[in-house]
Amino acid sequence: MWGIELQRHEDLTLARQIYQTLRVQMTAGQLQPGDVLPATRELARQLAVSRNTVYEAYEMLSAEGYIVSRPGSKTRVAPGLKLEQPPLAVETAPQLQPAYSYKADFKTGQPDLRCFPKHLWLQLLRRAAEQAPAAEWGYTGPAGLPALRAEIASWLLRSRGLTVLSQNIFVTAGATQALHLLAELLCVEGREIIVEDPCHSGMLRVLEQHGGHIRPVPVDHQGLQTENLHGKQACAVYVTPSHQFPLGGILPAGRRTELIRFARENDLYLIEDDYDSEFRYSGPPVAPLCSMDPARVIYVGTFSKILFPALRIGYVILPPDLHSSWRQLRTYADVQNPPFEQAALAEYLRTRKLDRHVQQMRRIYGHRRQVLLHTAAGLFGNTWQAWGDAAGLHLALEFPGRRFDQDFARHCKEKGIRITPVEQHSICKGRHLAKLLLGYGHLDASEIISGIRLLHDHIQKQV
Amino acid sequence: MWGIELQRHEDLTLARQIYQTLRVQMTAGQLQPGDVLPATRELARQLAVSRNTVYEAYEMLSAEGYIVSRPGSKTRVAPGLKLEQPPLAVETAPQLQPAYSYKADFKTGQPDLRCFPKHLWLQLLRRAAEQAPAAEWGYTGPAGLPALRAEIASWLLRSRGLTVLSQNIFVTAGATQALHLLAELLCVEGREIIVEDPCHSGMLRVLEQHGGHIRPVPVDHQGLQTENLHGKQACAVYVTPSHQFPLGGILPAGRRTELIRFARENDLYLIEDDYDSEFRYSGPPVAPLCSMDPARVIYVGTFSKILFPALRIGYVILPPDLHSSWRQLRTYADVQNPPFEQAALAEYLRTRKLDRHVQQMRRIYGHRRQVLLHTAAGLFGNTWQAWGDAAGLHLALEFPGRRFDQDFARHCKEKGIRITPVEQHSICKGRHLAKLLLGYGHLDASEIISGIRLLHDHIQKQV
Structure with missing residues (x-):
């Protein structure tokens, strides 16, 4: 009917x-x-x-x-209801999750999730949520929970000797969001963002997203070659001075001084991305560039690599003249971070559990790095050299005379090997063809050894 | 030494x-x-x-x-270390948190956090985190957890009769982020975003943030006056058809048809913000505009008002041709939502606990609305009228002949009353001066009664 x-x-x-x-x-x-x-x-x-x-x-x-x-x-x-044509059918093929399983997975930027003290973290998270005052279930503001900002300040002093007021620390949903909002904050129509070349291709995309013109400046074994900084057209410089991504150099003091001078002369900000300097194996973490001139340097930190990526908590240290625009930007971007993870992290920091976890992981990662270098030496002889400071979760290896390009990466994938040519992060192509990036943080010793063997076999066959 | x-x-x-x-x-x-x-x-x-x-x-x-x-x-x-001038001292006054306590707080968009089943939620959250596979502690992708997307699809069918494929649902960090990314996705240089006038001032700021030119189209008691839609210059229309914010109208079928026709003719997208239609007191939630043409309408939903704002989970329903740009945008904005809350919410939906919570809150909020109307009738006699459909967490009241502007709001604040003139959300000023917005969701009956009394006393004195 x-x-x-x-x-x-x-x-x-x-x-x-x-x-x-x-x-x-x-x-x-x-x-x-x-x-x-x-x-x-x-x-x-x-x-x-x-x-x-x-x-x-x-x-x-x-x-x-x-x-x-x-x-x-x-x-x-009622009148006027008929639509001239029926709505288009909306259908797509079901999304296939590429559940590709690698035999050797050297992807970069991946901490070992197996070592994270999940049980302890869940306890802290539960307690934080249970103890949260009613107001924390509502809106708690774009800057982050005060307790977490204070604990981050204290952690930066302990781990890097950096003195920073907690009111200059703004919690973000990870380092990516920090950079996303900074690009929006600092980008000026018609002016350039100076970046290192090579530079993390993901971060480059974040900066480009806002229509920022990118000016690449080359990198050597000591990081950004500051002698190539010039032009009055820049609005910001994005650098990784503690451990250049991907080549691993520590920016030396002289270049740091030049960078600060350049920022002052051109009235611009330096964005310092300190993505993994907790894990330095030959000494304490390098001091942040930020400590040389906190009015010119915006420091970006993250807990994704120390704890786990799904946490989605990072932070920026901002000079006071940027605070109010930042608050606005964050409010109109996604309002704020969820509060319970923030409170749990504050407690994890306050009780020094983070310090202990970092110490333990530094030992583990340092050992893995040794295993990687040792295995490579055994198999590849003296046909290669390692780049950069002994730090972080990845290593850049150079095989002089070789050519590692997209085709190479694709062939590797067919053999079950995930590996990134440095070229993939290069802006001006062709200058780093002989280098490969190997992420090792998430692999245990036996996985590293079998992975390097696979890689060796594959490279040998190619000759 | x-x-x-x-x-x-x-x-x-x-x-x-x-x-x-x-x-x-x-x-x-x-x-x-x-x-x-x-x-x-x-x-x-x-x-x-x-x-x-x-x-x-x-x-x-x-x-x-x-x-x-x-x-x-x-x-x-080493050479070249001296900086020409010492770094500027970076100091600011400590931030004062304005802990202003209102005697009558009619702020809008605020659910009653006292009624939320926190204990149950924390149980789900803990279980979700404990049961999360290792991979969920890493990166789980910009679209959101598949389980949550499927449960949202099923919830939309149950609550609004909306049929949607889960692969068209993308989880966001709240509705604000959804709108922030949509502005980035849809804004085209030199073209306009059409919005309702009045329109939520916060959402307007989100849309303007990307340099979008705003073209306001007036609203009457039935929502957007579609007869005023014209011009080929628009790239998107932002509407709240289920419960216009702030005036409360339901967009009637004829105007919906016109809107869809306008979108098709001008090859643009409609952004449908369904911010609170769960709470409809005179019948089931209004059917989303989205169901009339899923290829032209992008639906934005949120759980902030149903559960609690700190959750930071919302979603968009996107036509397939926008999927890949959305994934990119989200990846380079902040990567993804944290996974455990997503998993907990999926379970809350799967076990129909959300349905029961909404039902219960609908009764509570509906009662509060009655109390508000009854109290206002008792005190203000017939000098006023209510606007809009019986839905949501706020009410627009008109007092013909009165003038509620910023000064009025400031004087109210001095008396301990937080209240928003509709004028504050107006783009073309002067057309809604006689209207006030009262948020009542977070107030219990006695708070509403004493609040309306205070407001009444204050307004009487002003005459």
Whole structure:
């Protein structure tokens, strides 16, 4: 009756089914403007449903303006409902999750999640949520929880000797978001962002997203070659001075001084991305560039690599003149971080559990790095050299005379090896063809050894 | 000795203190390029610390390029370290948190956090985190957890009769982020975003952030006046068809049809913000505009108002042709949502606990709305009228002949009353001066009654 076929569908009420069928008939033109609808009693009888059900369906149609009914007169279809063509069908093929399983997976930037003290973390998280005052279930502000900002300040002093006021620390949803908002904050139409070349291709995309013009400046074994900094057209410089990504150099003091001078002369900000300097194996973490001039350097830190990526907590240290624009930007970007993870992290820092975890992981990662170097030496002889400072979760290896390009990476993938040519992070192509990047943080010793063996076999065959 | 004063500082190692003092001397020019540093043994004796401590400090200075030492020769200060002027001191006054306490707080968009089943939620959260596979502690992708996307699809069918494939649902860090990314996705240089006027001022700021030109189209008691839609210059229309913010109208079917037609003719997208339609007191939630043409309408939903704002989970329903750009945008904005809350929410949905919570809150909020209307009727007689559909967590009241502007809001604040004139959300000023917005979701009956009394006293005095 009326083309309505009711189904005892567990998720859709009968009223909703009646409503939907009639609605489709009106927009498709089967029911025309002015057409009279049956009385609720009548339709209920025909469909063998209660009169209330039909009444509810009519109420919905009426609230949304599909039908017009006045006391004492019949219920009619409203005018102007027909759409010229039916809505396009929206269909896509089901998404296939590429569950590709590598035999040797040297992807970069991956901490070992197996070593993270999950149980302890979950305890802290539960306690933080249980103890959170009611207000923390509402909006707690774009800067982050005060307790976490204070603990980050204290952690920066302990781990890097960096003195920073907690009010200059702004919590973010990871380092990516920090950079995303900084690009929005600092980008000026027609001016350039200076970046290292090579530079993390993901971060480069973040900076480009805002239409920033990118000016690459080459990198050597000591990081950014500051003698190539010039031009008055820049609005910011993005650097990784503690451990250049991907080549691993520590920016030396002289170049740091030049960078600061350049920033002052050109009235711009330096963005210092300190993505993994906790894990330095030959000494304490390098001092942040930020300590040389906190009014010119914006420091970006993250806990993704120390704890786990899913945490989504990072931070920026901002000079006071940027605070209010930052608050606005963050508010209108995504309001704030969820509070419970923030509170749990504050407690993890306050009780020095983070310090102990970093210490332990530094030992583990340092050992893995040794295993990698040792295995490579055994298999590749003296045909290669390692780049950069002994730090972080990845290593750049150079094989002079070799050519590692996209094709090489693809062939590796076919053999079950995930590996990144440095070239993939190069802006001006062709200068780093002989270098490969190997992430080792997430692999244990035996995985590293078998991985390097696979890689060796593959490279040998190519000759 | 050497100006180094060591302090048994619990957070800063002695080596770090030596390093920092020497570094300051070099950048300030007290130590000049080429100056010879004392031997480690010598300095250790002078400072009464172990030789290893001094060695560690020198290692840091050397790694960072402050000093140069070669086997068999003395350790010297590196060239080019002096900065022309000392870094600017960075100081700000401590931030004062405005802990202003209102006697009557009619702020809008605030659910009652006292009614949320926190204990149950924390149980789900803990279980979700405990049961999360290792991979979920890493990166789980910009679209959101598949389980949550499927549960949202099923919830949309149950609650609004909306049929949507879970692969078209993308989880976001709240509705604000959804809009932030949509503005980035859809904004085209030189084209306009059409918005309702009045329109939520916060959301307007989100859209403007990307330099989008805003074209306001007026709203009446039925929402957007689609007869005023014209021009080929628009790239998107932002609407709240289920419950116009702030005036509360339901967009009738005829206007919906016109909107869809406008979108098709001008090849643009409609952004449908469904911020609170779960809470409809006179019938089931209004059907989303999205159901009329899923290829033209992008639906934005949120759980902030149903559960709690700190959750930071919302979602968008996107037509397939926008999927890949969205994934990119989200990846380079902040990568993804944290996974455990997503998993907990999926479970909360799967077990129909959300349905029960919404049902319960609908009763509570509906009652509060009645109390508000009843109290206002008792005190203000027939000098006012309510706007909009019986839905949501706020009400727009009109007092013909009155003038509620910023000054009025400020005077109210002085009396301890937080209230928003509709004018604050108006783009073209002056058309809604007689209307006030009252958020009531977070207030219990007695708070509402005493709040309306205070407001009444204040308004009477003003005459």
